[in-house]
Amino acid sequence: MSEKSSSKDAVGKEFELRLTPMRRIQKTLYRYPWLSSLAVLISVVLAFGLVNERFLLPSTISLMVQQTVIVGSLALAQSLIILTAGIDLSIGSIMIFGQMVMANMAVFAVASNVTPFAGQNPYLAIIVGILAAAAAGSLNGFLIVRFGLPPFIVTLGTWSVFMGLALIFFKARTIQGPEMPEVMLSLGEGFSVGPFFVTFGLLVMFALYFAVAWVLRNTAWGRHLYAVGDDPIAAKLTGINTNRVLFSVYLVAGLIMGITALITIGRVGSASPNVDPMLNLQSITAAVIGGISLFGGRGAVVGALIGSMIVVAVEMGLSLAGVDQAYRTVAIGVLVIAAVGIDQWIRKVKV
Amino acid sequence: MKGNSMKTTLFTSRFRKSRFVSSLAAAGAAALILSGCSAATSEAPSSSAESGTVAEETVAVSLILKNLTNPFFVAMEAGARAKALEIGVDLTVGASKEEGDDQGQIDLIEAAIAQGQAGILITPMSSNIYAAITKAREAGLFVIALDSPTDPADIVSSTFATDNCAAGEAIGQWAAGKLDGKKAVIAQLVIFDDRAVPVDYCRANGFLMGMGIDVPTLEEMDSAASSGSYTSGTGGDYEIICLEATGANEEGGRSGMERCLAANPDINVVYTINEPTAFGANVALKAAGKVIGEDVLVVSVDGGLAGVKAVQDGQIQATSQQYPLRMASYGVQAIYDIATGGAAPANTSANGQFFDTGVTLCTDETQDAVVAAPQEDSAYCIENAWG
Numbered sequence: 001m002s003e004k005s006s007s008k009d010a011v012g013k014e015f016e017l018r019l020t021p022m023r024r025i026q027k028t029l030y031r032y033p034w035l036s037s038l039a040v041l042i043s044v045v046l047a048f049g050l051v052n053e054r055f056l057l058p059s060t061i062s063l064m065v066q067q068t069v070i071v072g073s074l075a076l077a078q079s080l081i082i083l084t085a086g087i088d089l090s091i092g093s094i095m096i097f098g099q100m101v102m103a104n105m106a107v108f109a110v111a112s113n114v115t116p117f118a119g120q121n122p123y124l125a126i127i128v129g130i131l132a133a134a135a136a137g138s139l140n141g142f143l144i145v146r147f148g149l150p151p152f153i154v155t156l157g158t159w160s161v162f163m164g165l166a167l168i169f170f171k172a173r174t175i176q177g178p179e180m181p182e183v184m185l186s187l188g189e190g191f192s193v194g195p196f197f198v199t200f201g202l203l204v205m206f207a208l209y210f211a212v213a214w215v216l217r218n219t220a221w222g223r224h225l226y227a228v229g230d231d232p233i234a235a236k237l238t239g240i241n242t243n244r245v246l247f248s249v250y251l252v253a254g255l256i257m258g259i260t261a262l263i264t265i266g267r268v269g270s271a272s273p274n275v276d277p278m279l280n281l282q283s284i285t286a287a288v289i290g291g292i293s294l295f296g297g298r299g300a301v302v303g304a305l306i307g308s309m310i311v312v313a314v315e316m317g318l319s320l321a322g323v324d325q326a327y328r329t330v331a332i333g334v335l336v337i338a339a340v341g342i343d344q345w346i347r348k349v350k351v
Numbered sequence: 352m353k354g355n356s357m358k359t360t361l362f363t364s365r366f367r368k369s370r371f372v373s374s375l376a377a378a379g380a381a382a383l384i385l386s387g388c389s390a391a392t393s394e395a396p397s398s399s400a401e402s403g404t405v406a407e408e409t410v411a412v413s414l415i416l417k418n419l420t421n422p423f424f425v426a427m428e429a430g431a432r433a434k435a436l437e438i439g440v441d442l443t444v445g446a447s448k449e450e451g452d453d454q455g456q457i458d459l460i461e462a463a464i465a466q467g468q469a470g471i472l473i474t475p476m477s478s479n480i481y482a483a484i485t486k487a488r489e490a491g492l493f494v495i496a497l498d499s500p501t502d503p504a505d506i507v508s509s510t511f512a513t514d515n516c517a518a519g520e521a522i523g524q525w526a527a528g529k530l531d532g533k534k535a536v537i538a539q540l541v542i543f544d545d546r547a548v549p550v551d552y553c554r555a556n557g558f559l560m561g562m563g564i565d566v567p568t569l570e571e572m573d574s575a576a577s578s579g580s581y582t583s584g585t586g587g588d589y590e591i592i593c594l595e596a597t598g599a600n601e602e603g604g605r606s607g608m609e610r611c612l613a614a615n616p617d618i619n620v621v622y623t624i625n626e627p628t629a630f631g632a633n634v635a636l637k638a639a640g641k642v643i644g645e646d647v648l649v650v651s652v653d654g655g656l657a658g659v660k661a662v663q664d665g666q667i668q669a670t671s672q673q674y675p676l677r678m679a680s681y682g683v684q685a686i687y688d689i690a691t692g693g694a695a696p697a698n699t700s701a702n703g704q705f706f707d708t709g710v711t712l713c714t715d716e717t718q719d720a721v722v723a724a725p726q727e728d729s730a731y732c733i734e735n736a737w738g
Binding site: 057063070269270276 | 596
């Protein structure tokens with residue numbers, strides 16, 4: 001925090017108002033940090049389109065959009081936390097935990113003829129699963145707010161804890177699609193719009209982005225969230241209950257992870273504890289490439305969606321070009337560092 | 352990521368510089384040795400005086416696993432317990448507390464030494480426990496590595512594991528037979544394609560070799576030419592469309608399959624590293640309008656219960672089943688035999704580095720082209736499935 005504010009002061013004195021084209025770009029990007037990622041997305045798509053004509057086929061684009069659904073939804077949760085200058089490493093394992101809770105309960109509800117579960121519909125299981133993830137998220141928030149522990153450490157711990165709990169409670173068992181009530185898989189279904197296939201999971205993800213973006217822009221809570229992320233001390237001095245804001249952010253993020261759990265069951269077609277354990281890092285990657293500043297307080301959540309799409313497009317494009325996975329991994333890494341570099345540069349703007 | 356069934360497969364049969372010899376010979380040899388093993392048990396011990404003391408003193412064995420939750424290890428525990436009960440072995444089961452907890456395994460090894468047990472069955476966590484294993488062997492314990500060979504292999508007295516190359520070869524032969532001369536348009540869904548892990552390249556390249564495709568370097572994932580002709584079955588042309596890393600899980604399987612289909616929608620043979628990957632791939636194939644079993648053949652390795660049920664449902668056409676339960680059960684028997692004066696088991700794998708616990712090809716449409724493993728139908732495999 002101190003590093004950030006001091007650099008800001010120094011920069012403030014140094015720069016006078018003389019708008020070269022470069023500075024104009026810098027200033028525009030400062031106001032709309034997701035613009036640079038949008039530019040990257042467009043150039044990536046065009047470049048890969050030139051390399052392989054199959055890349056721009058509607059069916060390929062449709063696939064890529066569908067592929068963003070899990071990381072995209074988690075990146076939304078991650079963005080909220082990063083906006084408060086926090087980080088959440090437990091994001092994938094809380095999602096998996098929520099998934100295992102809802103799937104097991106749904107199967108139990110179907111199989112059991114014991115009260116109080118007999119005849120319960122799977123909607124209850126879904127709600128309980130989402131609430132379990134929300135509770136897990138708020139545990140993060142509680143530890144961070146109540147004991148002042150750093151988010152990195154707390155979520156590193158809970159990452160392990162919830163992965164372990166998912167394995168202990170549910171014996172690491174994958175629940176296959178046909179075992180579950182159909183509604184559990186409904187977010188994987190969808191409808192065709194011309195050559196594009198739209199899953200309900202995608203609609204839910206877009207709705208979440210829309211809702212969060214609207215709330216951030218139009219409510220006091222949204223404004224406070226940015227303020228806390230930008231400068232918690234200043235925020236406190238202006239009368240914001242920073243602890244309450246922080247806690248609520250982790251709770252909301254948990255809620256989104258719970259909803260992502262249902263989206264994931266739909267997309268994967270089963271509830272498995274073996275979903276990629278690196279989802280936490282992927283969501284951070286997407287948020288950072290999308291222009292959400294790791295220093296907090298700056299960035300628009302739509303950037304995280306664009307960031308997820310960039311990652312998916314790079315994966316698909318390099319795959320179609322026949323490039324080894326190792327190079328794809330390198331490419332994503334370069335993108336992350338470039339994104340953070342651009343973020344640093346933009347922050348030097350005089351407001 | 353800890354303790355899921357996919358991860359175990361990662362550590363399965365790590366024989367580095369193995370040469371790919373016909374596994375038919377291996378299977379035959381395995382059968383011979385197996386009968387030899389059981390013969391040894393029924394034989395009277397060499398010295399009757401010794402046998403008298405042995406009968407009074409129970410043979411004690413420790414089974415040390417990586418964890419007790421992974422279905423693969425749960426199967427091992429069940430196999431060991433059943434065998435111990437049957438032949439009257441005093442079995443102690445333990446596991447490290449978490450992935451990477453070497454000390455947990457070392458403690459259990461030292462406890463076994465202190466109790467003067469006859470032997471140890473262990474799925475070694477890492478090379479950090481080798482010193483403890485050596486200490487145990489020096490103290491006269493017979494140590495068998497289960498599923499995960501040590502490097503070098505002679506750290507332990509013996510290794511009981513799956514021959515993953517043979518497992519891959521069997522599904523390759525099956526696919527070639529089933530294609531019956533049609534062009535093979537192949538998708539390969541592996542764990543990594545940036546890291547050489549024995550289970551990964553052995554299964555994936557074994558699959559290609561089983562199809563009769565030339566693989567110049569077994570240890571290299573993209574070693575085979577991307578197009579040419581295969582020779583197994585009636586033979587035909589092939590084209591490898593993609594080699595996608597999936598992390599061996601459902602989501603990776605789906606995304607990987609989607610990328611393959613984007614590159615070429617005419618894929619008709621899908622190799623998957625394990626069954627969860629196959630389930631993910633199936634979702635992508637169905638979304639692309641493919642009828643599994645008709646438009647496209649999906650083959651896999653593992654033989655977990657869900658996997659062989661999928662064979663029965665026609666969602667996976669063929670899968671090579673491995674036997675964790677058997678690894679542990681044979682292990683208990685072997686230590687019992689040695690403690691009662693029998694001989695140590697000989698290595699039966701193609702490369703002679705481990706005791707091959709066998710592979711069965713599970714399919715409901717047997718193919719004459721399959722020689723790398725015996726073929727059984729899904730009902731048999733469900734009966735014998737782990738997890």
